Structures are given as C-alpha cells and as structure tokens.
Amino acid sequence: MTTCLIGLDWGSTYLRAYRFDARGQVLEKRALPYGIRHLPEGGYPAAFAQAVEGWPDAPVLACGMVGSRNGWREVPYLDTPTGVDRLARALTPMTTPDGRRLHLVPGLRDPVRPDVMRGEETQIVGVMAQTPDIARHGCLLLPGTHSKWVTLREGVVTGFATVMTGELFGLLTQHSLLGAQLPPAVDDTGAFRRGVDTARDSGAAGALSRVFSARTLMLDGSLPPTSVPDYLSGLLIGDELRMAIAAGWADAHTQVHMVGEGPLCDRYLRAAERFALTLRAAPDATTSHGLWCIAEAAGLTSTHATA
Secondary structure (H helix, E strand, O other): EEEEEEEEEEEEEEEEEEEOOOOOEEEEEEEOOOOOOOOOHHHHHHHHHHOOOOOOOOOOOOOOOOHHHOOOOOOOEOOOEEHHHHHOOOOOEEEOOOOOOEEEEEEEEOOOOOOEEEHHHHHHHEEEEEEEEHHHEEEEEEEOOOOOEEEOOOOOEEEEEOOOOOHHHHHHHHHHHHHHHOOOOOOOOOHHHHHHHHOOHHHHHHHHOOOHHHHHEEEHHOOOHHHHHHHHHHHHHHHHHHHHHHOOOOOOEEEEEOOOOOOHHHHHHHOOOOOOOOOEEEOOHHHHHHHHHHHHHHOOOOOOOEE
C-alpha cells in the first residue's frame, strides 16, 4: 500500500506516529513514550528515528510541543484569526539527521487575551474537516490539564481561552493544605456533584471563594476525607463551566462540541447537566485528520508517494 505522508503528534509526554496512504487513511500507527520532557539517549533524532523506523521515505508533518521553545526547533505562533490554509503556508521545514524532510506545524496565539496553544490547532482542523457545520459557527471545548475553549467562524479559529483546571486540581490535591495527608480517594459521584453545584451557586464571588470549603466540610464531618478529591474536581470543573457561561463562550441554547474521550470528558458531561448545558462529542481521530488536512493544504500529499 502506497505511503503518501507520515504524521507525528509530538507532545510533552508522548509521541504518536501515523503512516497515511494516498487517500488520507491511516495504514499504521505507533505510540512511543518520548514526549519532549522524556527523550531517549540521542535526544530528538533518536526518538524520531524510532517513530519512523522501517517506514518509506515520505514527507513528514509534526504538530505539538516539538515545535515549542523547548522542542526540537521553535516555530513561531500564528495570530488568530487563522484557518487551515494559513497554517499550511506557515510550516517550518527542517532536514533530520537521517535525511528526511520534516515540516513543523505552528501553534496559535490569540493576541486579544493573550493566549497560546500548540498541538490543539491540529485537532481543531481535524474537527472542522469532519464536521463542516461546527466549522461554520461553533464552539469547541478541549478538556485537559489546560482546557481550551475555541470559537470557530467560517472555517477559521477566531479566538480561544485556556483554563488551567487540571493543573489547579493537581496542585490543590498534591501540594496544598486541602490535600495534605488524605487517605486514598474513592469514587464519590455525590461529592463531585456537590462541588459542581457549589461552583454553580457561587455567584459573582466565584469558586475561588469556596475552595477552602473542602477542608471545612471535611473537618465538620459532612465530607469524608476520601471524597475531597471528587469534591474539588467538581468545584473546579463547575467553575470552568460557570466562567464559560459568564464569558459568553457557552449558553443553554447552543451545543458545545467536546474534543476527547475517557473519564475526564465523562466528568465534564456530568457537570454540564447541572448547568443545563449541552455537550456533544466531537469526531474521533481529530489529530490524524488534522495532520492530513494541513499536509494536503500545503501540497505535501501530492509531491511524494512511495510503497
């Protein structure tokens, strides 16, 4: 089967590689534990060589933190508004030690906030390619350590905002008084829902004014120590949704399309119900679709094809 493109999703903690045929179908994929924070001996060239080992010589397109200031080569951000064609024109080419031609996708910068993303722009391109209605007029939520709320208009990313919900949860549960000396957590959906409702009802003061309640409730016996993490998770995710409504990113009359899957996305779905918000799952394989679309717009898929 002909190989037309190799795509890399190279983040902080992982490296995923895709081998595409001439129709944009993934023929083979690999996952390596070599994000930019943990590289093998030999650094970036060694990790790259393992990712493409045995694959034909075809154009390689990489997105993610590999193009960051701490990556293999820094690629400047593009200011919003930006669509796939502008991303494709701004690829940064380089030649790897083994002679392959590698193209790096730029991240995006919202100069109004200001805010930045790197890697998510490729996921967004993948969503827009698979769901044109969202591309014309939509709102995307990408949950994670740093959640992204993205506004789309006529196939262009017009703006976005980062909310550090996941990182704040880790700090509170691992490095604060609230999480000190807690026993192992147990799954407590009631505590999670209580946290969401507390954030929802926090009013103008916001959930930051209620965070210490996790300790107060534990001390007075109404919140078991094993349920503190779920309560904090609900409080923080709930406050993210409260902020999204207050900022006009989401409302009860508009569907928000969520990119991702797994337990974290399930939590967002449960929290959204408490706000009467509708979250819909975006299509799967958004990054691989995005890599193909950017490569196609850049003319990489028509210039080289090998068996």
